[in-house]
Amino acid sequence: SFSPHGDRLITSSDDGSAKVWSAISGDEYMSLREHQGSVWGAVFSADGRRVLSVGSERTVKICDSYSAELLDTIDGGDDLANAATFSADGKYIAAGGEDHTISVWNTDSKERVRQLNGHRDNVNKIIFSPDNKRLVSASDDGTVRIWRLDGPQLLAPVAV
Structure with missing residues (x-):
């Protein structure tokens, strides 16, 4: 997935990581290793400051897209993957x-608002x-x- 400005990419992998890359040089900026299993998808937020990844352990991780700091985790139980x-x-x-x-x-309260x-x-x-x-x-x-x-x-x- 491209960042909103098109200068970075995020990829997901079966090795448990999501990686942020330069879309210009191809250099790896950072590796997010918050999941315990395969990472099946990753996207940037609309402002590009956060990345969201979903893994096989049925959690959504939200990290800072520049520092790789884990900001939040949503445990979906059996509800997602x-x-x-x-x-x-x-x-x-x-x-x-x-x-x-x-x-x-809701990203602030982490409460499910719709199913x-x-x-x-x-x-x-x-x-x-x-x-x-x-x-x-x-x-x-x-x-x-x-x-x-x-x-x-x-x-x-x-x-x-």
Whole structure:
């Protein structure tokens, strides 16, 4: 995943790390080693100051993207594993995975504020709309779902 300014990249790996790289020189800036198992995804926040990673041990880790300092951990229990992302304003995290649901957490309180049900298989990708009013998710069930976060949950499932 690229940083918002396009000057850095973050990668995830089965070796338990997420690494931040220069998108210009290819040099490794740092390695984040907060997970106990495989890291299945990593993204930057919209301001580029934080990175979020999701690992096989079903936790989301939030680290400073410059110092690698661990800022927070959200333990999803059985509720996540494959995909996680920040909202555009950084106030929320959405994560989903093997239990076919998507959970949305408040980053300040670490409380789950929504749970979205509707997929019939693993959730593999999630992204917020720029206005944070919608969420899009993709699943191994062959659907892409658009969720309204400011009203009724599901706008329209889209078969792929």
